[in-house]
Amino acid sequence: MFYEANKPHGLPHNPFKAIVAPRPIGWVSTVSKDGVKNLAPYSFFNAVCDTPPMVVIGSSGYKDSIRNIEETGEFVCNQATLDLADAMNQSSAMVGSDVDEFELSGLTAEASKLVAAPRVLEAKTALECKLVNVQRLIDIDGNETNSWLILGQVVGVHIDESVLENGMLNVAKMKPLARLGYMDYSVVDSVFQMDRPALPEKV
Numbered sequence: 001m002f003y004e005a006n007k008p009h010g011l012p013h014n015p016f017k018a019i020v021a022p023r024p025i026g027w028v029s030t031v032s033k034d035g036v037k038n039l040a041p042y043s044f045f046n047a048v049c050d051t052p053p054m055v056v057i058g059s060s061g062y063k064d065s066i067r068n069i070e071e072t073g074e075f076v077c078n079q080a081t082l083d084l085a086d087a088m089n090q091s092s093a094m095v096g097s098d099v100d101e102f103e104l105s106g107l108t109a110e111a112s113k114l115v116a117a118p119r120v121l122e123a124k125t126a127l128e129c130k131l132v133n134v135q136r137l138i139d140i141d142g143n144e145t146n147s148w149l150i151l152g153q154v155v156g157v158h159i160d161e162s163v164l165e166n167g168m169l170n171v172a173k174m175k176p177l178a179r180l181g182y183m184d185y186s187v188v189d190s191v192f193q194m195d196r197p198a199l200p201e202k203v
């Protein structure tokens with residue numbers, strides 16, 4: 001099948017997010033300028049470069065996380081793993097901006113090293129970030145959307161010793177969650193290696 005993305009697809013649910021899958025989950029913790037802690041999962045999330053390390057978050061609407069990031073210039077991207085799936089889901093509840101989702105989800109807000117936003121103590125890894133740019137997205141017709149893009153630079157990296165083996169992250173042991181489409185998730189629990197292609201020999 002083919003459909004034009006701005007026209008009805010005729011399917012029971014929009015397949016877009018099932019196509020762009022798996023997506024890592026940036027479990028974003030922030031603090032408001034009034035000191036209220038906030039935590040929410042964002043699967044429009046990824047690393048975009050490593051020199052320097054930078055991440056992006058996409059928000060469908062101007063949500064508390066985006067407001068806090070814009071107001072304070074700081075945030076943490078914690079990684080959600082299988083053991084924390086329920087807590088991660090709980091933290092996505094649409095609650096008022098006065099509600100601390102750490103408390104709501106039974107998680108521990110641990111002080112970060114370099115940013116004011118706390119991190120999730122239970123998360124196996126967490127990236128402390130400083131805001132580079134917030135952008136309201138404009139579509140191909142020049143119309144303002146209600147979607148927002150956060151670009152952040154990673155300034156601090158936490159790794160739980162339990163997932164480090166011989167100095168390398170054991171991702172299969174860590175079991176990061178991935179978001180698919182619909183209400184589907186996946187878990188990274190098996191890993192394989194491939195060497196990069198060798199350069200062809202000169203003739």
Ligand SMILES: Cc1cc2nc3c(=O)[nH]c(=O)nc-3n(C[C@H](O)[C@H](O)[C@H](O)COP(=O)(O)O)c2cc1C
Nearest residue numbers: 040041042043044058059060063064065092093094
């Ligand atoms: C696994 C998962 C991934 C999500 N990803 C996004 C996302 O990428 N962008 C978005 O706007 N909302 C996303 N949501 C919904 C937000 O987490 C939800 O709207 C939340 O209430 C926002 O909280 P905040 O207002 O405290 O930022 C996701 C929810 C779940 C459960």
